[in-house]
Amino acid sequence: MRMEKITNERVQDSYYSIKHPSGLRIFVYPKEGSNSTYAIFGTRYGSVDTTFRRSDEKEICKVPEGIAHFLEHKLFESEDGDAFARYAKTGASANAYTSFDMTCYLFSCTENVYESLEILLDFVQSPYFTEQTVQKEQGIIGQEIRMYDDDPQWRVMFNLLKALYHHHPVKIDIAGTVESIAEITPEYLYRCYHTFYNLNNMALCVAGNIDPERVLELCDKMLKPSEQIEVERIFEEEPAGVVQERVEQKLSVTIPLFQLGFKEPARRRTVQELAQTDVLLELLASDASPLYRRLLDQNLINTASFGSEYFEGPGYAAVIFSGESKDPDAVAKEIRGEVERLRREGIPAEAFERARKAVYGRNVAALNSAEAIANAMISLTFAERELFSYIDALAAVQLPDVQKRLEEQLLTENSALSVVFPIK
Amino acid sequence: MIKTEEYPVTEGIRFRSIPDTRFKTLRIAVNFMLPLEKETAAAHALLPFLLSRASREYPDFTRLNERLSELYGAAIHADVRKLGEAQVLSVAVAGLADRYALEGESISAELSHLLCSILFDPPLVDGLFPEDGFEQEKRQTIEMIDSDFNDKRTFARLRCEELMCDREAFGINRYGSREDVTALRREEMTKVWERVLRTARIEIMALGDCDPVPIYDSFLNAFKKLDRTPVPELHTEIIKEVAKPREFTDTMEVAQSKLVLGLRAGAAVPQDAVASTKLMSAVLGGTPSSKLFLNVREKLSLCYYCASRYDWNKGIVLIESGVETENIDRAKTEILGQLDEIRAGNVTEEELLAAKLSICNSYRTVGDYLGGLENWYVSQAFCEKIQSPEEAAEEISSVTMEQVVQAANRVVLDTVYRMVGKEEAAE
Numbered sequence: 001m002r003m004e005k006i007t008n009e010r011v012q013d014s015y016y017s018i019k020h021p022s023g024l025r026i027f028v029y030p031k032e033g034s035n036s037t038y039a040i041f042g043t044r045y046g047s048v049d050t051t052f053r054r055s056d057e058k059e060i061c062k063v064p065e066g067i068a069h070f071l072e073h074k075l076f077e078s079e080d081g082d083a084f085a086r087y088a089k090t091g092a093s094a095n096a097y098t099s100f101d102m103t104c105y106l107f108s109c110t111e112n113v114y115e116s117l118e119i120l121l122d123f124v125q126s127p128y129f130t131e132q133t134v135q136k137e138q139g140i141i142g143q144e145i146r147m148y149d150d151d152p153q154w155r156v157m158f159n160l161l162k163a164l165y166h167h168h169p170v171k172i173d174i175a176g177t178v179e180s181i182a183e184i185t186p187e188y189l190y191r192c193y194h195t196f197y198n199l200n201n202m203a204l205c206v207a208g209n210i211d212p213e214r215v216l217e218l219c220d221k222m223l224k225p226s227e228q229i230e231v232e233r234i235f236e237e238e239p240a241g242v243v244q245e246r247v248e249q250k251l252s253v254t255i256p257l258f259q260l261g262f263k264e265p266a267r268r269r270t271v272q273e274l275a276q277t278d279v280l281l282e283l284l285a286s287d288a289s290p291l292y293r294r295l296l297d298q299n300l301i302n303t304a305s306f307g308s309e310y311f312e313g314p315g316y317a318a319v320i321f322s323g324e325s326k327d328p329d330a331v332a333k334e335i336r337g338e339v340e341r342l343r344r345e346g347i348p349a350e351a352f353e354r355a356r357k358a359v360y361g362r363n364v365a366a367l368n369s370a371e372a373i374a375n376a377m378i379s380l381t382f383a384e385r386e387l388f389s390y391i392d393a394l395a396a397v398q399l400p401d402v403q404k405r406l407e408e409q410l411l412t413e414n415s416a417l418s419v420v421f422p423i424k
Numbered sequence: 425m426i427k428t429e430e431y432p433v434t435e436g437i438r439f440r441s442i443p444d445t446r447f448k449t450l451r452i453a454v455n456f457m458l459p460l461e462k463e464t465a466a467a468h469a470l471l472p473f474l475l476s477r478a479s480r481e482y483p484d485f486t487r488l489n490e491r492l493s494e495l496y497g498a499a500i501h502a503d504v505r506k507l508g509e510a511q512v513l514s515v516a517v518a519g520l521a522d523r524y525a526l527e528g529e530s531i532s533a534e535l536s537h538l539l540c541s542i543l544f545d546p547p548l549v550d551g552l553f554p555e556d557g558f559e560q561e562k563r564q565t566i567e568m569i570d571s572d573f574n575d576k577r578t579f580a581r582l583r584c585e586e587l588m589c590d591r592e593a594f595g596i597n598r599y600g601s602r603e604d605v606t607a608l609r610r611e612e613m614t615k616v617w618e619r620v621l622r623t624a625r626i627e628i629m630a631l632g633d634c635d636p637v638p639i640y641d642s643f644l645n646a647f648k649k650l651d652r653t654p655v656p657e658l659h660t661e662i663i664k665e666v667a668k669p670r671e672f673t674d675t676m677e678v679a680q681s682k683l684v685l686g687l688r689a690g691a692a693v694p695q696d697a698v699a700s701t702k703l704m705s706a707v708l709g710g711t712p713s714s715k716l717f718l719n720v721r722e723k724l725s726l727c728y729y730c731a732s733r734y735d736w737n738k739g740i741v742l743i744e745s746g747v748e749t750e751n752i753d754r755a756k757t758e759i760l761g762q763l764d765e766i767r768a769g770n771v772t773e774e775e776l777l778a779a780k781l782s783i784c785n786s787y788r789t790v791g792d793y794l795g796g797l798e799n800w801y802v803s804q805a806f807c808e809k810i811q812s813p814e815e816a817a818e819e820i821s822s823v824t825m826e827q828v829v830q831a832a833n834r835v836v837l838d839t840v841y842r843m844v845g846k847e848e849a850a851e
Contacts, residue, residue, distance in 0.1 A: 011448070011524070033446040036789040088713035088774070091781030093789075110788035111781075139725025147728055147746050149679035150576050208792075252677040254570035288489035296485070297556075302564040304571065324567060324574075354493040361496025361520040365449045369793065395526065423677050 003212065008388040010395065011364055015377075015387075016212040022223035023200035027377050028215050029207040031370055037113045037208035038370040041120050042104035044203075044382040045196035047174040048235075048314060049101075054195055055230035063192055064183040065169075066141075066176015069098040071189050073137050074129055075105070083123040092116040100170050101313040102382055103196075108371065114214055117206070121222040127193045129186035138181055145175050152253050152420045153322075160259040160320070160418035163247040167236035170316040198226040205377040208370035235315045240265065242416045246329075250423045257305075258328030259320055260335055263414045266317045271385050274310070275359075275393035276405045277319070281308045283347060283355035283402075284338065285321060291338040300331050313383075319410055328419045339410045347406070352399045360394040426791050426812055428801070431640045434647055436655035437626040441636030442797055448524060450532050450634035451794040452539055453516035454643075455802050456624035459658055460511040460593045466565075466600025466608055467616045472502035472513045473561045474553055474613065475542050482538075483547035485557070491538070495531050496520040500542065508660030508692070508737035508806060509593040513620070515543060518794070521633035532634045536642055544621070544646045551614055558610045565605050569597065576678055577729075580843045581744055584684035587672045588839035592661050594738050625655045627802050631794045658806065662692045662739045666836045673842040682843040683752050685743040685759060690834030692739030694808045699819045700827035704835070705734035705741055706779035707771055707828060708763060713778045715762040720745065726755050737806060741835060749844050756840065766832035769825070776825055784817040 007014040015029035047068050053060045076083045076096070087094045092109035094116075105124050109116045148154045161171040175181070206215055242263055269277070285291055285308045295301040306323035325331045366372040377387055431439045458468055482488035492498045498519030505512050517535045525531055547554060573579050582597070589595035599605065628643055630636040666688055691701045709716035709732030720730040730745040747755045765771070790796040790813045804810050811819065 031446070033444070035791050036785075084712040084717075088711070088778035088781070091778075091785040093782065093785055094712070108785075108789060110785050136722075136725050140721060140728055143680065143726075143746060143748070144728040146680035146748070147577070152574050252576070253574045255567050255574065257574070282493075286489070286493065288486060288493045290486070292489075293486045296560060299560075299563055302567045304564065304568055324571060354490055357495075357526065358493040358497035360526070361498070361524070364524050365497070365518075365520055368448050 003216070006388060008391065011367055011388065011391060013367060018216065020219055020223060022219070022225045023198070024219065024223055025203045025381060026215065026219060027203070027205045027381070028210055028212040029205070029370070029373050029377070030210050030212065031208050034208040034370055036108055036110045036370060037206065037210050038106065038108045038374045039117055039120055039204070039206040040104050040106040040374045040378050041124050041204045042102050042202060042378050043196050044101065044201050045103050045192070046099050046101040047172060048169040049196065049233055050169050050172070051234040052195065053232045053234060055232070060234060061191065063188055064176065065172050065180040066174070067184055067188060067192055068103050069175045070137065070141060070181055070184050071192055072096050072098045072103050073141060074133065074189060075124060075127060077133055078123055078126045078128045083119060086119045086123070087116060090116045090119065098174055100174065102379065104378060106374070113210060114218055117215065117218055118222060121218065124197070125222070125224055127190060127197070129189045131186060134184060134186055134189070141175060141181055142178050145173070145178055148173070148175065150252070152251050152257050155249055155251060156257045156259050156322070156418050156420045159247045159249055160261045160416060163244045163416035163418055164242050164261050164263045164318060165316065166239055166243050168238045168316050169235070170313065195231055198229060199223060200226055200228065201231065203378050203381045205374040205381070207373040233314060238266070238315065240414060242414055245416050247416065247418045249420050251420050253420060253422050255324045256326065256328055256422065257322070257324050257420045258331060259322040259418045260332045261416055261418070262319045262410045264317050264319070264409055264411070266312070266315050268383060269312065271390045271393045272401070273405065274385070275390060275397050276402045277310045277409065278359050278394070279352070279355045279397050280402050280405050280409070281310065281319065282359050283351045284308070284342065285335070286355065286358065288354060289351070291334065295331060295334055298330070300325050300327055300334065328417060332417045336412045336415070339406070339412070343406055347399060347403055349399060352402060356394065356397050360391070363391050363394060425814070426797070429636065433628070433644055434652050436652065437628065437647060439628045439640050439643060440801060441630040441640070443630070443632070443634060443636055445633045447632035447794060448521050449518060449794065450521060450535070450630070450632040451516060451518040451798065452536060452631070452639055453514055453629045453798050454539070454543060455627040456513040456620050457507065457510045457627070457658060457805060458513070458620065458624050459656060460506060460509045460596055462596055462604070465511060465596050466604035467612060468511050468513055468620065469504045469599040470561055470565055470605070470608060470613070471616060471620060472504060472515045473565065474557060475546055475617070476500045476502040476515050477557050477561065478547050478554070479538070479541040480545045480547045481541050483554070495529070495534055496525065498531065498535055500538070504598050506594065506598050507803060510658045510660070510806070511598065512802070515539065516798070523633070533638065536639045540642045540646050546617065548614065552610055553613050555610060558613060562605060562608055565599055566602060569599050569602050569605070576682060576843065577744065577746065580682035580684050580841065581742060583674065583843070584686050584742060584839060584841035587670070587841060588686035588740070592663070594660070621650055623653050623655060625658060625805070627805060629798050629801065631797055660692065660738060660806070662695070663688055664690045664739070664834070666838045669837045669840060671840045673844055675844050675846055678843065678845045680746045681749045681752055681845050683745050683747055683755055684841040685756065685837060686839035686841065687741040687743070687835050688838050689734060689739045689741050690836065691736070691831065693736055693806050698736040700823045700831040701734055701834070702736065702783065703779055703820055703823045704766060704828045704831040705732045706783055707775055708732045708766060709743060711779060711782045713775070715765060715775070716743070716759060719762055720755060720758050724758060726751050726758065730755070730759065737803070752842055752844070760837065763832060763835065766829065769829045771825065771828060773825070776828065780821055780823070783820050787813040787817045787820070
């Protein structure tokens, strides 16, 4: 087994990267002087993985929507009690989340680190599902779904994704629907578990007050080798264009919300391209940009809510602008106009330089936090990217590359606007 | 160990620093504490936002933000919150440590200078704040009030607080009321600014990878020039008795109904020991091994969240949950039943230990975040003795089972707030 030390002079930090014989990729990022340790154990399996084929089977398997999230809830229970009860004895603060493309289990603690890590490695590898426990969870997750039904931020996002995507399952609610989760059975859960919770498809990241050697010792003891199976994720062919240009919903809100999305061809971007896009969005729409100023001066956005992000994963990619506004259509018009203008007139060198420094600075600053480090590492790993090369790419971004990204991204013809308006 | 240093400024101002080079950033924060009063709440709340948008040196909003971008994505944060019945206005700058500057710039010196200039040298024209900035911030404050309504979990909690404390200052919105913000006039803001600088109790903190001495010097110089008056006493009304619980219901177009129970804790700083109530609240509903989580959520499947939080500056406990309308009363009975269990002493040693470990864990994590450290010390402004996270953890660890049971017996139900979905909820 090889333990590789990866150092970055620029940020003055190092971490250890290990490919464990069990198949698991392990990353340990010690932070001197840290009181706490944050560990995250995840699988590259999220809400979009509803149709797949295993390499040892012929048939395509289709499972109910929301099952990855349901599985996340249920994994906390095992035959001899639940993981929260075990963490209660170490004091660790534990949680889990399911996103579009991954499911992660995590804890943060200041004492009993290795005991907590043992609990994490153990329960994630110990599925236990029964008719009775599945039924009980349907009530709890049903209320989680109802809570999201009232959440305008959540609704405006999924309405946008439905407007952008014809077929791709990214448009489906992560938790599924009350109807779809009613179809979930222990058999389905075991099937998904044994397909995706394979150590070859998983990663462990630990950051903070931690000794890499002891993490490895524990992994040697706890990890159960997985059989080598490949999983083919099946997505229906997705057209380049959007489903509809505008979508609207009325909810109990006082101020309307919007999301404006620009769909783009989905292929995995390099860290360089990612850095270019992040700088592009900063110079286009940060609070130092001319666009932002115009929107403020017209009373169209507020500083508390306006923002932009690059949203991407397996089979989907989009730039999304979001915020609250009395007139979302006017905001969308301004943003599209500014993109056209920058394409036409070119990005000013000073604006580029400021944006580059700002994005670089914020990413170095994020390395303060063990939580931010471990979360970034796991999602970068699942996208076959590396943390320090992303920061180096930011420091090295060049203006012509950003201008080129602008030619390829943010196309008005592939954009859609989602709005949530007040009921009355 | 967290190493804090205190430097003298003038009456009512405390400068505290926690220099620590393991952080890659620094943070300088100024917190102004004022009595929370209906007449002044809106104007006070507007002030940190108004100040942080420009200075005489950078009178233009965009130019100021360009400067922050050049300083490696540094940021100015304005905020308003309640600490008991004090209204706390804060303006903070945060940015990268000098050693990471790509071109050897001194970020920390520039940030310290920027913060002082926005606080003490705003771009007044004929003695007034510029009209566009004033109107902008007024509109945005109203939108922040609206935004609280958009988030129904937050809104239900704020609404319960407002109803429960409608005869106390605590019932005032941290931003003031929508009407009071709308009625603000630009002409009054200069006086408000001057009064806040002169009369507020002020907590300044310099944290992270920075040298606190020059930062301290700039604040000392700035405050020396001001005619500081004695700081008015900041007092919070603590209510411990309830004649009869009040019930309120709002009907709204929502899919999920909300239940928030407001209780009087019977303990608040600075007079009472609060550690036992903190622990009691954690045993009841502060962790995934708490009574509310295990019973109301896990056993009865009534909800996704059911949590209890204790505000030790005001002496109240709020218990919040999202449930189906038909289950609201059952949830209420269950929640109060779990509180009765603690009152009757039906708490195991394991439950007690789990709550202690969980609280100690969160306290000991505070030192890893600059924002967390700032909040830790500022929230203790009204405590008789300021504790480090480690000291607070030790105090929590020493609380006994009897003290937790006593704490539960001091808690009384004051207000039941229901937000009920209409029959045909929003589509």
